[in-house]
Amino acid sequence: MSSTEQVAAAAYEYLQGWEAALRELQHQAMHLEERGALRAAVTLYDAVRVARAGGIACQEHKTR
DSSP states (O other): OOHHHHHHHHHHHHHHHHHHHHHHHHHHHHHHHHTTOHHHHHHHHHHHHHHHTTOOOOSTTOOO
């Protein structure tokens, strides 16, 4: 396996792990919603949505 293939494989594994983590957060949000903890559920749903959109650019830490 070439170094390029190794990097591609590592990146793929990283993205698979990231997606699994986001799915788990969404799953936990569903449980919170079922228990009536709507504010907490919405917070998790929103966090997943922000992460999938690429995050939020913080103006205070923006590279100039």
